[in-house]
Every structure is written in C-alpha cells, then in structure tokens.
Amino acid sequence: MNGWYHSWRAAIRIARRDAWRSKGRSFLVLAMIALPILGVSAADLTLRSAELSTEQSLERSLGAADARFTDPGMGGVPLMQTPDANSSTPVGDFENKPYPEGRTDVSKVLPADAKSLTDALGSGKLRTAHGLLNTEIRELKASDPMAKGIMVVDQGRLPQKADEVAATTHFLQTSGLKVGAKLAARGLDREYKIVGAYELPDTLDTDQVNALPGAFLVPLDKALEKAGLPATEASTTHLVSIPGGFTWNMVKEANAKGVTVNSRAVALDPPAKSDVPIYQQEGWGQYEESTAAKAAALAAVGTVVGLAMLEICLLAGPAFAVGARRSRRQLGLVGANGGDRRHIRAIVLSGGLVIGAAAAVVGTVLGLLLTFALRPLLEDYMGARFGSFDIRPLELLGIGLLAVFTGLMAAIVPAITSSRQSVLASLTGRRGVRKSSRGLTVVGLIAVALGATTALYGSVMTDQFIIVAGGSAVAELGVVALTPALVGLFGRTGRILPLSPRLALRDAVRNRGRTAPAVAAVLAAVAGTVAVATYAASDDAQGRSAYEASLPHGAVSVTLDEAGGRDVPAVRATVQKMLPIDLRADVDRISVGKTNCSMYGGGEGCGRYEVVVPEANQCPLWKTDPAHPDEDPSSKFSKAERRKLAEDWRCKELSGGSSVDGGVLVGDAKLLKVLAIDDAAAEKALATGQIVSFDKRNVDAKGKIGIRLITDPKKADEAAEKGKEAPGEIKTFTAHQVAGEPNSYGVAMILPPAAAKSAGVNTVPFGAYYSTDKMPSSEQRQRLDGELDKTGSDINLHVEEGYTSENNIILLALTVFAGLITIGAAGIATGLAQADAEADLKTLAAVGAPPRVRRTLSGFQCGVVAAMGVVLGSAAGVLPAIGLRLTERRDQMKWYQEALDQGYGSLDSVPHVPIIVPWETLAALLIAVPVGAALLAALVTRSRGALSRREAT
Structure with missing residues (x-):
C-alpha cells in the first residue's frame, strides 16, 4: 500500500513538472477539456437557477393570496380539475350533446369569510412615440398586500388613482415612452399618466400596462364600440385569501359550482392521484409523459454526452502522445532504474489526471463567474428572472469529475503505448512499426455490422427514432475502432503519389498510435456534421415541396x-x-x-x-x-x-x-x-x-x-x-x-x-x-x-417571398464547426509528426533536400490526416440521416393511410419525404477543408529547423 502511494505520488509530481515545462501543449489539452466543462457547468447553474421552487412559482402567480379563482367558461356545470388547475373538464359525457359553455359568476362561489381582489386582463392599441402598439391591459390593484410579488417595481410606483398607470419596462423600451409621460389609447379621449415601471418576473418581454380596476378596460370597451371598432374583451380572475387556506376538498367544492381554483395549499401539499377525480378518467394517462419516453430522452442525452467525451478524448489523446514521445528518454530512464511498465503507465496517466483536474477547476470556476456575470443577459434571453443563484456543489463536483475522467481516458492509449516500448528503444529514440490490432479490427467490424443492422431495423420495422440513433452511434464507434486498419489501407495508395505526400502517408501509417486518434476525431466530427446536414437538407426539400404560396412570387x-x-x-x-x-x-x-x-x-x-x-x-x-x-357524416361510410x-x-x-x-x-x-x-x-x-x-x-x-x-x-x-x-x-x-x-x-x-x-x-x-x-x-x-x-x-x-429555408445558417455553422475540428485534430497530429520526424527531416536536409521539403511535408501530413478523417466521416454520417428519414417516411405514410381511411386524404397530399445529400457541404468538407488544413500547416511551418544541441549522455 505504501509503495503504491509513493509510486503514484512520484508519477503525479513528474507529470505536474512536465505539464508546467510544456505550457503550450498543456494549455491546448486543458482548453479542450475545460471548454466543455465550462459550458456544462454554466448550463447546470443556469437551469438550476431558472428552475423555480413551488413557493417562488406561487409568489409570481398568486402573490400573497391563498388561491386564484377562474371561470373556465363552462356555464357553471360541475367539473374536474388537476391540482395545478392547468387542465379541467366537465363532469359527464358530452359526446352526443352540446359542450357546455357560458359565464359563471365567480363572486357567488367565494366563501363568505374570504377577501378577494379582481385581476382583469384585456388588450388594446395604445399610442406610443412611434405609432400604435397592441398591448396587454391589466386591471389589478397591485399595491394591495395580497398581490405582492406578482409585479416587481423597477422605477416609480404602482398606480393609486384612476388616471394613473404603470407599465412594464419592456413596454417603455418598445414604445419609446418614459415614466412621467402621458399615455392614451386609440379611440379613447382620456389620457393616463405613467407613474411607474415594473416587470413580470416570469415574462420579462411582455408589453403590459397596469391600472386600477374599472379605470381602463370598461371605458375602453365603450369607446371602441362607439367608434365602430371591435371591443376589448377582458378575462377576469379573483385572487382570494382565507384563514387556513384552500384545501383540496374546498377546491372540489368550488369545482362542483363550475369554477377552477389554483390553491397554494394544494400546490405545496398535492393530493394523492387516487384522490383526484380527473386522473381516474379513461384516456387521461395518454397526456402524461410515459416512462419509455423519459428513458428514450435520457438515452439520447447519454449518447450525446458519450460522443462528446469520445470526441474530446480523441482530440486530446494525440496531444498526450506528443508529451509521451518527447518524454520517452525520461520514461526510458525510469525503466533503466528499475521501474516497470506500470510505473511508466502511471506517469503518462498522471499527465491526464493533472490536466483533467486543472481543467475541472478552471472550467467550473469560469462557468460560475461567467454565469454570474451574464445573469442579466441570460434572464433577458430566457424572458424570466432566476429564482436564485442556485449552486449545487454535488452536481458541479460530478461535472468536474467528468473532466478528470476525460483526461484519464485521453491518456490511456498513450500510456499503454509508452509502457510497451522497450527501454533500449526509449533511450536510443528508435521506434518500430506497429500494425493495427486484429482484435480491435474484429470488434470494429462487429460493431459496424450490428449498428448498421439495428439502424436499418429501426428505420424499416419500427417507429422509434432512438433505435435508429442508437444503431448509428454503435456503427460510428465501430468505424472509430476500425480506424487504425483503415489508415493502413489508405497507406497502400502511397505508391502512386509524389515524394512529399508519399512520405507523409508512410509516416501516418507507421505511426498509427498518433494518426488513428486524430483521424477518428475528425471522423466523429464530420460524421455528426454530415448526418445533421443530410437530415436538414432533406427536411428543407420536404418543406419546400409542401410550401403553399399565398400569392405569385413577389406579389x-x-x-x-x-x-x-x-x-x-x-x-x-x-x-x-x-x-x-x-x-x-x-x-x-x-x-x-x-x-x-x-x-x-x-x-x-x-x-x-x-x-x-x-x-x-x-x-x-x-x-x-x-x-x-350530431352524427359524424363520414361514419356511415x-x-x-x-x-x-x-x-x-x-x-x-x-x-x-x-x-x-x-x-x-x-x-x-x-x-x-x-x-x-x-x-x-x-x-x-x-x-x-x-x-x-x-x-x-x-x-x-x-x-x-x-x-x-x-x-x-x-x-x-x-x-x-x-x-x-x-x-x-x-x-x-x-x-x-x-x-x-x-x-x-x-x-x-x-x-x-x-x-x-x-x-x-x-x-x-x-x-x-x-x-x-x-x-x-x-x-x-x-x-x-x-x-x-x-x-x-x-x-x-x-x-410573397416564396419558401424561405431556415437551415442555410445551420448548414454553414455545421460546416465551419467540422472544419475547425478537422484543422485542430490534423494540426495536433502534424505537431506530433514533426516531433517524431525530426530525425528524418535532418536526414533529408543532409542528403541535399531543399528547405521547402520541410514545409511541404508538414502540409501533406496535415492534409493526409484531414482527408482520411473527412472521407471516413462522410461515409459514416450518411447512415443515421437516411435511417431517420426512412422512419419519418413510414410515420407520415401511416398517418396518410389513416387519413384516407377517414376520407380526409387525397392523391394530391401523398407525403413527400425525400432523402437529399448536401453536396455543397460535402464538397466543402471533402475538398476545401483538407486543402485548407494542408495550406495552413505549410504556412505556419518553418522551412529550416532549429539547430539541435547534443543530448547529454
């Protein structure tokens, strides 16, 4: 136990020293891992802060009241409601008789000892600095203690007189008016003074004006009717307070009189489902999210997170390999002084542990600071205020551990490769040619076959998107496992190439330990891009085909x-x-x-x-x-x-x-x-x-x-x-x-x-x-x-502008994203190749090769990695898109056949679900990205290498 502790302590100290000495490489890997951690931690903070507790949600909807009574417009017939009052239905069967409708006098349903406050909401066209703006008009005595929390005063005060109003901050920004200005409505001679600005914490982007009850909506209705314009119809609810609050039994009593109730007491202590009559109705369960749907959603999130981690590992792996290559003499000395393979593996893995831990701290801290600094912008974007700045330490710790795990996973392959190298090869700098593992190749073939079969089955035989997506992910992982063998196959094309590309391809094949992860990283990024681009282009073609113009183009x-x-x-x-x-x-x-x-x-x-x-x-x-x-005419056919x-x-x-x-x-x-x-x-x-x-x-x-x-x-x-x-x-x-x-x-x-x-x-x-x-x-x-x-x-x-595609920007963004990933991965592989091939470059210079060979070789090394990854990724990315489109085609044909059975379909409405390959995106990926990567690598590479010093013996 003591030896294990000391060996790992020494390995971590060595890794920490190496990371500090190679600051550029360490910063690159740290940034790769820390950026996703920053995004995930910021997203976690944002979602948790925006997630309201029951008490906070009730404060924004009920203020300090105990309940809100609402007339659902069912004429006072007995009804059933959900505990949150979001859904209600009349009691009884109305299949063959008119559905109940009409108003109910809510005031007659209120308990005798209850205090109430009316909250009326309508709309009207108000005169602004620019013209007219259709605005919500709310009549609520918001200064009453019962309404505290519904409106948050930002400037001035709430109205106290009939000729005063307050307005939301968004309305003042949109209208160009200010606190203290006069406000008038179209068709209404009366003017109001804006005495304050407020915001609705749940809907910051609402244009709303608040007035006292009876001060605005009723006169506006009469004025509009006199002018011959449509009158504004206000919907009125009642905020109610009663000693002891409204229990579920009291809510059901109000339901029997045709009124729904959103009760604070019920929200804080919901009744059992067996005590809620509406939940006992046949077919109600179909509106609830099924366990299978939740599992599918979790599986989809898990798949995305897993692929993202794989992408980071594939990108960071070659960078750790660079460190292992450059430290091979040090690792050889460890072996020469009695260290075995596990010690060498521990040193390389410690590099991943050190950088992963640093990335976890940096990413989490930056996520906290960024979310805190951008809180006002995030709230404006979401259109709602945070309930609080909610920090969940355990969740952030889990996100940080994910960074450490990612760093370790990225260092596994370089650690195993370094430990397998002999002490003599490490000390002399020699390296052999490693062939791809047959076992890994077999596993890759099995995964590709299994994944492709699953995706095909999902697209042809079932209606489940998750089966197609899961099968496609397994197939893509299989292609990643096959990457070393596929790199070897690419190497056979080197015989027909000129000197520089032939040397670059030979070097890539001989050093598959660094080439394969970079190619796999490009493959994963390009495959996702091609899949989304193919689906988006196909969906775009379907939308263009289904678009019905309202006028000739340009009319x-x-x-x-x-x-x-x-x-x-x-x-x-x-x-x-x-x-x-x-x-x-x-x-x-x-x-x-x-x-x-x-x-x-x-x-x-x-x-x-x-x-x-x-x-x-x-x-x-x-x-x-x-x-x-009352009979459906089509039922007799x-x-x-x-x-x-x-x-x-x-x-x-x-x-x-x-x-x-x-x-x-x-x-x-x-x-x-x-x-x-x-x-x-x-x-x-x-x-x-x-x-x-x-x-x-x-x-x-x-x-x-x-x-x-x-x-x-x-x-x-x-x-x-x-x-x-x-x-x-x-x-x-x-x-x-x-x-x-x-x-x-x-x-x-x-x-x-x-x-x-x-x-x-x-x-x-x-x-x-x-x-x-x-x-x-x-x-x-x-x-x-x-x-x-x-x-x-x-x-x-x-x-009439014709069909407007919403996917053009998406396709462009995907292409740019895949291009950046490709150039980054190829650049990492090229940096490793230059470090490994320094001796070969010196040999070329010694035999009379011109200085430009160094530059062209670097460019072709980068281009070869990018080209191989793009070709494999393009082939792997088409499969999931085709599978998803075939599944959609089956679904839409099923709905079409059901419509025909009901007599609502026609030959003119046969679903058109095309599968379109985005050739422009593929051309940019297959040609422009590898060529651009090669040119960029050639430009940033020096023609002459730096003078090397004699190594100490």
Whole structure:
C-alpha cells in the first residue's frame, strides 16, 4: 500500500513538472477539456437557477393570496380539475350533446369569510412615440398586500388613482415612452399618466400596462364600440385569501359550482392521484409523459454526452502522445532504474489526471463567474428572472469529475503505448512499426455490422427514432475502432503519389498510435456534421415541396377589415407609393348589415354571407344528415368508401388561403393578372358582368352561382347545428368556370363590381393586390410598416417571398464547426509528426533536400490526416440521416393511410419525404477543408529547423 502511494505520488509530481515545462501543449489539452466543462457547468447553474421552487412559482402567480379563482367558461356545470388547475373538464359525457359553455359568476362561489381582489386582463392599441402598439391591459390593484410579488417595481410606483398607470419596462423600451409621460389609447379621449415601471418576473418581454380596476378596460370597451371598432374583451380572475387556506376538498367544492381554483395549499401539499377525480378518467394517462419516453430522452442525452467525451478524448489523446514521445528518454530512464511498465503507465496517466483536474477547476470556476456575470443577459434571453443563484456543489463536483475522467481516458492509449516500448528503444529514440490490432479490427467490424443492422431495423420495422440513433452511434464507434486498419489501407495508395505526400502517408501509417486518434476525431466530427446536414437538407426539400404560396412570387396583398373600409384608400395609396409596384388591383368584399361591420359579423345588426354549394356538388363526407345532426357524416361510410370519396372532386379543397371569408373577392380583370392567371375568356366574362369561379363545386348545372346573405347569424348557426340550410336571401349570378383549375391562391371566385351592384349586394373597400417589378427589400418593408402604423388600423400585409429555408445558417455553422475540428485534430497530429520526424527531416536536409521539403511535408501530413478523417466521416454520417428519414417516411405514410381511411386524404397530399445529400457541404468538407488544413500547416511551418544541441549522455 505504501509503495503504491509513493509510486503514484512520484508519477503525479513528474507529470505536474512536465505539464508546467510544456505550457503550450498543456494549455491546448486543458482548453479542450475545460471548454466543455465550462459550458456544462454554466448550463447546470443556469437551469438550476431558472428552475423555480413551488413557493417562488406561487409568489409570481398568486402573490400573497391563498388561491386564484377562474371561470373556465363552462356555464357553471360541475367539473374536474388537476391540482395545478392547468387542465379541467366537465363532469359527464358530452359526446352526443352540446359542450357546455357560458359565464359563471365567480363572486357567488367565494366563501363568505374570504377577501378577494379582481385581476382583469384585456388588450388594446395604445399610442406610443412611434405609432400604435397592441398591448396587454391589466386591471389589478397591485399595491394591495395580497398581490405582492406578482409585479416587481423597477422605477416609480404602482398606480393609486384612476388616471394613473404603470407599465412594464419592456413596454417603455418598445414604445419609446418614459415614466412621467402621458399615455392614451386609440379611440379613447382620456389620457393616463405613467407613474411607474415594473416587470413580470416570469415574462420579462411582455408589453403590459397596469391600472386600477374599472379605470381602463370598461371605458375602453365603450369607446371602441362607439367608434365602430371591435371591443376589448377582458378575462377576469379573483385572487382570494382565507384563514387556513384552500384545501383540496374546498377546491372540489368550488369545482362542483363550475369554477377552477389554483390553491397554494394544494400546490405545496398535492393530493394523492387516487384522490383526484380527473386522473381516474379513461384516456387521461395518454397526456402524461410515459416512462419509455423519459428513458428514450435520457438515452439520447447519454449518447450525446458519450460522443462528446469520445470526441474530446480523441482530440486530446494525440496531444498526450506528443508529451509521451518527447518524454520517452525520461520514461526510458525510469525503466533503466528499475521501474516497470506500470510505473511508466502511471506517469503518462498522471499527465491526464493533472490536466483533467486543472481543467475541472478552471472550467467550473469560469462557468460560475461567467454565469454570474451574464445573469442579466441570460434572464433577458430566457424572458424570466432566476429564482436564485442556485449552486449545487454535488452536481458541479460530478461535472468536474467528468473532466478528470476525460483526461484519464485521453491518456490511456498513450500510456499503454509508452509502457510497451522497450527501454533500449526509449533511450536510443528508435521506434518500430506497429500494425493495427486484429482484435480491435474484429470488434470494429462487429460493431459496424450490428449498428448498421439495428439502424436499418429501426428505420424499416419500427417507429422509434432512438433505435435508429442508437444503431448509428454503435456503427460510428465501430468505424472509430476500425480506424487504425483503415489508415493502413489508405497507406497502400502511397505508391502512386509524389515524394512529399508519399512520405507523409508512410509516416501516418507507421505511426498509427498518433494518426488513428486524430483521424477518428475528425471522423466523429464530420460524421455528426454530415448526418445533421443530410437530415436538414432533406427536411428543407420536404418543406419546400409542401410550401403553399399565398400569392405569385413577389406579389403583395394588403387587406383591412375595420370600420367599413374607411382607411382602405389611404392604405392602398401608401403601399403603391412605398413599394416597386407594377400593377395594382383594388378589391372589395361583400358586406351584410351595417357598413361598419367586419366580414365575420359578430356585432348587433351585422350579418355575413356564404356561397351556396349545389346539393349535387356537396361532398358526402361533409354533408350533415338533418335527421342525425350530431352524427359524424363520414361514419356511415366504410373505409373503402371513404378512400374512394377522398379522390372525388367534390371533396377536394382549393390550395392556398384567401384573406377574405368564403374566398369571394369583388374586383376586375387586373386581379387575374396579379394572380398570374392568363385567361382571355375569364377577362371577357368579368367585363360582361359574369362572376368568375375557380372552384367548380360552387357552380350548378345551369352555370349559376348563389350567394346567401345572412342577416341573422345566430339563426344560421342554429340551422347549421340541425343540418338545415341557413335562412337568408340568395343572390344568383351567371358564372364562368375557369378551365384547367389554375392556382388561384385561395380565391374561390371574383365578383365584378357591376354585377354586385345590379344584384343589390353591398360591398365595402377591402384592400388591394399588387404585382411588383422586383422583390421589395427589407428597408422598403420597414419603411412601409412604419407608414402603415401611422394609420392606426389593423392591416394585414403580405409579401410573397416564396419558401424561405431556415437551415442555410445551420448548414454553414455545421460546416465551419467540422472544419475547425478537422484543422485542430490534423494540426495536433502534424505537431506530433514533426516531433517524431525530426530525425528524418535532418536526414533529408543532409542528403541535399531543399528547405521547402520541410514545409511541404508538414502540409501533406496535415492534409493526409484531414482527408482520411473527412472521407471516413462522410461515409459514416450518411447512415443515421437516411435511417431517420426512412422512419419519418413510414410515420407520415401511416398517418396518410389513416387519413384516407377517414376520407380526409387525397392523391394530391401523398407525403413527400425525400432523402437529399448536401453536396455543397460535402464538397466543402471533402475538398476545401483538407486543402485548407494542408495550406495552413505549410504556412505556419518553418522551412529550416532549429539547430539541435547534443543530448547529454
């Protein structure tokens, strides 16, 4: 025991001395290990600090109150809720009867001895320094002790009078207003004074204004209604305090009266699942995360961490090998003085232990300091304040031990290699040629076969992504194990190469102990990059194929559904002025009832319209049986019949989406040109007063289209529930059905203004469609948004930019990451090669080789390692991406078949799940990265070596 202690103590002292003497190499390895530790420790601190305790979470949601009472809008029927009140459902079976809805008077449910505080939340457009901003309006007496903790005052104070408000810091930053400024709302003559700024600890990026109860929302509703604008509807909850708090039994009593309760006492001491009625409902368990899903998530995290550790070990291993090579004389002296192999292994392993421990301390301390310094930025990024700066010593110790373990693992191979070298070879500096281990080769082949088979099975026979990912990881590890043998195979190509690359390749093959880890490190990085890049490129191609354009590329639409279109002419002119417009097509919409009604109705005296679909053209899958109005129409068909009807033209909807309800626009032939529909017959039909249809389901056998004007939407809804036709006058128009079914971008039909006028159909300005000379720039869009904001109207502006890929930056970042790893690993291997090949370089110089040979040899040594790793990594990385895409294809085809069985699918919606190889990324990795690594190594290498001194004997 005493000898073991002293031998390891001496080994650690030697390793510490060597690390201090070789500061550059030691710093490189320390940085490799410390950087991930820094990131993991900082992430642990951030997650733990952001994770709120139950008490902290309750303080932010309930303040100092005992409970929050909420009306779920179920008309007061008895209900069941979860203990946290996030989910609730009415008691009873409502499958064949209307689902309960309606308001409940919460004040009547409150206990008699309870104190309550109303908390109302609505929204409105407030006037800012820049224009208008849609903002949350909260009416809560936040200065009441019961509300303490919900709002944290940052500046000034909370409102005390009806004409005072406080605003969130984010709102003040966004609006350009300050504490002390006046605040007004659109449509409201009254002004308020901003007396303070506060923040909501859970949602820092919320634009919110706080006022006293009844000071803002009620007057705003009345003012907006008078102006003919949609009123702001506030949702009100009640903060309640009662001696002793609200027990679970009291919560269930409130549930029986149709109210949900978020109770502090219940949150701190939750009831058993058997005492929660909602958990006893059939099918409730499907909403909870399964044990298998949690295990899969843990396995995925474990796989990522394991591969990251492997990457660090592979990168740091050659650096430890450099130290072992340069210290071989010292190690030989240890052997010559009676030290055996275990002592030499202990010295090299101690190097990993020393640097790993130093990396653990440095990484953890930097992680602490960085998280503490960046806390405000992290909180702003997350949009929430930390509960506290939560340091978990045991977790940080575990992360630090991970660094020590990584250092030891990285030093294992150099330690074994050094211990196997004879004392004579160490003292004389000779080195032999080591062949790859046959056992390791066999293990690698088995792992590749097993992993590939598992991944193939997972992608073809199961729906589990984790099986594909796990099999791919095993296969990749197998390729890593095969790396020494594969390096030997690469060496056979040296016969056809010129002198410098041939020497570089021969040196790499002869010294596989340093070449293989570097190649494996490049392989692992490139394989991950290629896998993610292939998946991202394939997903991008799928998204591009599934994208449905709302307009032709470069076209613009602007619509406005407020105040009967009073601001539409100004908006039309503004868009035409600010953008490079080629053609403008003004469009109106049908209006039923008051002229200031929106197209969806919803107010007193406001109606709506609907297109009458002839009975012969109605899809049987959607047609409700008046005798059984609550029955699903598709349930009376078999699967085969539903599949057949899914292909029926009557059951296919237009692609794209129009911004107008029903897809009916009032316009002229200019709209056809903007929509890129070249049809002379349609233009002629519009000129003669005919309605142009793009959906043949709307045209009856006589070539007519009917539009029903519904003046009483409530009666229409009641009729629809019974499967009957809605009451209302039907206006009939002669129709022209466009042949060939061109893409109308969701526009079902175009009604000429003259035809609408002659039929007595009221129309109001709605907006305009534009074609452009060129795609509007970002600056033009921003200026236009600023001008439109000045109108104070709720404008829907769309510029069709086509499919926009979100993966380009990801692919670029992955390529850069893989390139840096490749250059770093190749550089490490090249540094080791130069240290090992110093004698060969001296021999070359002695026989007359020009100085540039040293530079070119260094470049080719680096390029050879990079090329081998990139080639192997590219081949290994394609497998998991293909497996995952095949699994997705099976899943989507399964969903598609189920949709066909229900009658909701069609041949036009067959899933397209392509597998695309990102050739640009592969080209950058296969060509640019190795060439760049070789050139960089050649540039930083000196042409002439330094004079060497005679070694002491």
